[in-house]
Amino acid sequence: RKEVEQDPGPFNVPEGATVAFNCTYSNSASQSFFWYRQDCRKEPKLLMSVYSSGNEDGRFTAQLNRASQYISLLIRDSKLSDSATYLCVVPVAGGTSYGKLTFGQGTILTVHP
Amino acid sequence: NAGVMQNPRHLVRRRGQEARLRCSPMKGHSHVYWYRQLPEEGLKFMVYLQKENIIDESGMPKERFSAEFPKEGPSILRIQQVVRGDSAAYFCASSPRGQGYTGELFFGEGSRLTVL
Numbered sequence: 001r002k003e004v005e006q007d008p009g010p011f012n013v014p015e016g017a018t019v020a021f022n023c024t025y026s027n028s029a030s031q032s033f034f035w036y037r038q039d040c041r042k043e044p045k046l047l048m049s050v051y052s053s054g055n056e057d058g059r060f061t062a063q064l065n066r067a068s069q070y071i072s073l074l075i076r077d078s079k080l081s082d083s084a085t086y087l088c089v090v091p092v093a094g095g096t097s098y099g100k101l102t103f104g105q106g107t108i109l110t111v112h113p
Numbered sequence: 114n115a116g117v118m119q120n121p122r123h124l125v126r127r128r129g130q131e132a133r134l135r136c137s138p139m140k141g142h143s144h145v146y147w148y149r150q151l152p153e154e155g156l157k158f159m160v161y162l163q164k165e166n167i168i169d170e171s172g173m174p175k176e177r178f179s180a181e182f183p184k185e186g187p188s189i190l191r192i193q194q195v196v197r198g199d200s201a202a203y204f205c206a207s208s209p210r211g212q213g214y215t216g217e218l219f220f221g222e223g224s225r226l227t228v229l
Contacts, residue, residue, distance in 0.1 A: 004155075031215070041225075042222065043204055043220035044220050045220070046217040046218075049216070062115045087155070087156075098157050098161060098168075098169075098208070098210075098211045098213065098214050099144065099161065099167060099206060099208045099218045100161060101156075101158065101218065102158070103148075103155040103156040103157070105154065105155040106155060
């Protein structure tokens, strides 16, 4: 299994739709997980951190299933401005606890009018 | 702007030349990370530095690549004798702490290297 694996998409959804992205990870010892957002030719920016079973922030909900080593990101009421690549991010296997992260390849989302 | 500053934003080099990429971390941050993003691929960790120390360079190619973070001045990622496969976006990130830190990394806008 890859360290972090995502469905690359692309996902094309209309405004107002609900869309969910999935991510699996291989390091069963991971304690923290992140979703970053990357706009075209821009830097990644943190969207959400997940330390327990899940996290919710407005229209965004992240859920963690440790038994299945699976993280999801749900976006409700999609906006045009949500169009971006969503990166699933997990600390590198091996017990490091600094900013050494494994990034998934990213899931491309396009929200259309 | 107190964010992570990288320069140059775009750099074009011919095969065999040297590329130097600079990164100033966010104010108050003394931990710097370099990541590389090849076309159509995810970001890959290259190196983690603190002032005057390389902490983890496990992601650096064995040859031609080096990094430093001197006591004064920005962190520098140096690529000698560039080849076309070095064409990528190089992102620098910083954090307020190192060991034990599991929070957000703050990324610069990246330096895009094109090797002709």
